[in-house]
Amino acid sequence: MEQERQVLVIFPHPDDEAFGVSGTIALHIKNGTPVTYACLTLGEMGRNLGNPPFATRESLPHIRKKELQNAARAMGITDLRMLGYRDKTVEFEEEEALASHMGELIDELDPSLIITFYPGYSVHPDHDATGAAVIRAVEKLPAGKRPKVYCVAFSNNCEEEIGQADIIHDVTEVAHIKIATLKAHVSQTQLMVKEMEEQLKNNDPMVMARVNLERFWTYKF
Amino acid sequence: MELVVKEQVQKELDHLANKDVYIHLETTNGAYASHFDETFFSSGAYIRNAYLKYEHSKIAGDGPYRIGLKTTIGWVYAEGITHFEVDNQNRLLLAGHDFNGKLAVTLEISETPFE
Numbered sequence: 151m152e153q154e155r156q157v158l159v160i161f162p163h164p165d166d167e168a169f170g171v172s173g174t175i176a177l178h179i180k181n182g183t184p185v186t187y188a189c190l191t192l193g194e195m196g197r198n199l200g201n202p203p204f205a206t207r208e209s210l211p212h213i214r215k216k217e218l219q220n221a222a223r224a225m226g227i228t229d230l231r232m233l234g235y236r237d238k239t240v241e242f243e244e245e246e247a248l249a250s251h252m253g254e255l256i257d258e259l260d261p262s263l264i265i266t267f268y269p270g271y272s273v274h275p276d277h278d279a280t281g282a283a284v285i286r287a288v289e290k291l292p293a294g295k296r297p298k299v300y301c302v303a304f305s306n307n308c309e310e311e312i313g314q315a316d317i318i319h320d321v322t323e324v325a326h327i328k329i330a331t332l333k334a335h336v337s338q339t340q341l342m343v344k345e346m347e348e349q350l351k352n353n354d355p356m357v358m359a360r361v362n363l364e365r366f367w368t369y370k371f
Numbered sequence: 372m373e374l375v376v377k378e379q380v381q382k383e384l385d386h387l388a389n390k391d392v393y394i395h396l397e398t399t400n401g402a403y404a405s406h407f408d409e410t411f412f413s414s415g416a417y418i419r420n421a422y423l424k425y426e427h428s429k430i431a432g433d434g435p436y437r438i439g440l441k442t443t444i445g446w447v448y449a450e451g452i453t454h455f456e457v458d459n460q461n462r463l464l465l466a467g468h469d470f471n472g473k474l475a476v477t478l479e480i481s482e483t484p485f486e
Contacts, residue, residue, distance in 0.1 A: 195417075197401050201472035203372045203454055206464045207395065207479065208486075238402070238417070274402045306406065 151319050154183045158261035158297075160252065160284050162190040162240050162276035164218035165335040170302050171265055172225055172331040173321025174364050179226040180324065186229040186259055187222060190280055195237040198338055205337065213337050221334035225327060231255070241279035248279070249286035256287055261297045264288065268301035268367055271308040289371060300366035315365035322362045329361070372454035372466060375436050380455050383463045384428040384438070387480050394421040394440075394447060395479040420484050423447070435467055438478055449478035 157178050161167055167175065167187065178185050192211040199205050205213050215232070222230040233251070235243065256264070267281035281301060288296050300317055321328060329347065332339050349357040399415040425440035425447070439448040451467035458464055462481035469475045479485065 195397075195399070197399060197473040197475075199466070199468060199472065199474045201453075201468040201470070202374075203466065203468055203472070203474075206372055206456060206458065207397070207466065207474070207477045208458060208462065208464060211486075273406045276402075306409070 151177055151181075152263075153181055154178060155262040156259055157183055157185040158255065158259050158264045159185060159187045160190075160255070160264065160266045160280060161187075162235070162267075162274075162280045163193040163237065164189055164191075164214045164221065165193065165338045166267075166277070167225075168221060168328075168332045168335055168339070170304075170364050172221070173324050173328045173362075174265070174319050174366075175225045175227065176324035176327040176331075177319065177321060184229065185225075185227055186231065186255075186261075187225075187227050188231040188233055188255055189218060190233045190235040190240055191237040191276065192218070192232065193237050193338070196338060210337070214335075217335045217337060221331045224330040224334050238276060240276040243279070245283065245286070248283040249290075252283045253287035253290060256291075256297070264297050264299045265366070266299065266301060268303035268308070268312065268369070271301075271303035271305045271312060273305050285369060285371075288369075293371070296371060299369040301369050302365075303367055312367055315367050317366040317368060319364045319366075320362060321364055325361055372456040372464065375430075375434060375452060375455050375465075377430055377434075377436065380430050380436075380438075380463075380465070381428075383455075383457060384430065384440075384480075387463060387482070388425055388428055390482060391422065391424055393481045393484050394423060395419050395477060395481075395485050396421070396447060396449060397477040398449075399475065401473065421447075438465060440480075447478075449476050451476045452478065 175185050193214045194211045266284040267277040269278050269282035272278050332343050397417045404411045405413045423442050425442045427441040431437045436452045437450045452465045453467045456464045465478045467476040
C-alpha cells in the first residue's frame with residue numbers, strides 16, 4: 151500500500167466505511183498517516199430496528215451516532231466529522247452546494263488521497279450522490295493539484311462497465327480492527343458479524359477474501 | 372416500542388385530535404431491495420414535519436393495524452402498524468416492523484417539530 155500524507159474518507163452513512171474500507175483506514179493510521187472521516191448523515195432511515203424493536207425512528211440517530219464514534223475509535227480515527235445531512239435526502243440537495251461543502255473539506259485538509267463511493271455504481275442514491283459531489287469538487291482543482299481518488303463500487307453491473315478494481319489492499323494484519331469496527335455498528339451488523347466470525351473461524355475462503363481484501367477503483371478524471 | 376394495544380393507541384390518537392401537530396409518515400422497502408432482487412419494484416414515500424390538525428382518527432384491523440386521520444380537508448393514513456410508543460417527549464410513535472425486524476412503515480405524531 152502506498153504511503154500517504156493525509157487521507158480523507160467521505161461516506162454518507164455510519165457503517166459505510168466498515169465493510170470495505172476500515173482495514174485500509176486502520177493500515178494508514180498504523181503507518182502514521184492522519185485520516186479524517188467525514189460522514190454526511192447519521193443513518194436516520196435505517197430499517198434494522200428488530201422485532202421486538204430495540205429503537206425507534208427517532209432514537210436510531212442517537213444510537214448510530216454513538217456507534218460511529220465507537221467505530222472511529224476502533225480504527226484509531228481522531229478526526230471524525232459529522233456533516234449533518236439527512237439519510238436518503240443527499241441526492242436531493244442542491245448539487246453545487248454539496249460539492250462546495252466537499253470542496254471546503256478538501257481545501258482545509260489538502261489530502262493526498264480521498265476515498266469515497268464511485269458515482270453511478272454504488273447502489274444507494276446517497277452513495278452515488280456523495281461520490282458525485284466529491285468528484286465534482288476534485289474536478290474543480292487544477293489537474294496537477296488533484297488528490298488521488300479511490301472509489302468503492304458494488305452495483306451488479308460495475309465490473310461490466312468500469313472493469314476490475316485496480317487497487318487491492320490486503321488488510322489481513324488489521325482484520326481484528328476491521329471486525330471491531332463492524333461490531334461497533336452493532337445496530338446494523340449484529341447478526342451478520344456473528345455469522346461472519348463463525349465462518350472466519352472455519353476459514354471459509356469466500357468470507358476470508360471479503361474481510362481481508364479491500365478493492366478500489368481509481369477515479370480517472 | 373410495544374406491540375399495539377388497540378384501545379390504548381386509540382386513546383393516544385384521540386388525545387392529539389384537534390391540536391396543531393407535526394406528522395412524520397414514511398413507507399420504505401429499503402434502498403437495496405432492487406439490488407438484491409432486480410425484479411423487485413422499489414418504492415416508498417416520506418414526509419417529515421407536515422403541520423396539520425386532525426378532527427377524527429381511527430385505528431382499524433386485527434393487527435397489523437391501519438390508522439387513519441381525518442383532517443378538515445383531507446386524510447392521512449398508514450397501513451401495517453405493529454408497534455407503538457409514547458416517547459419521553461410525549462410523541463406518539465407508531466411503526467410497522469416486518470417478519471425480519473425491518474421497519475416498513477412509520478407514522479409519528481407530535482405537538483413539537485421533529486428534529
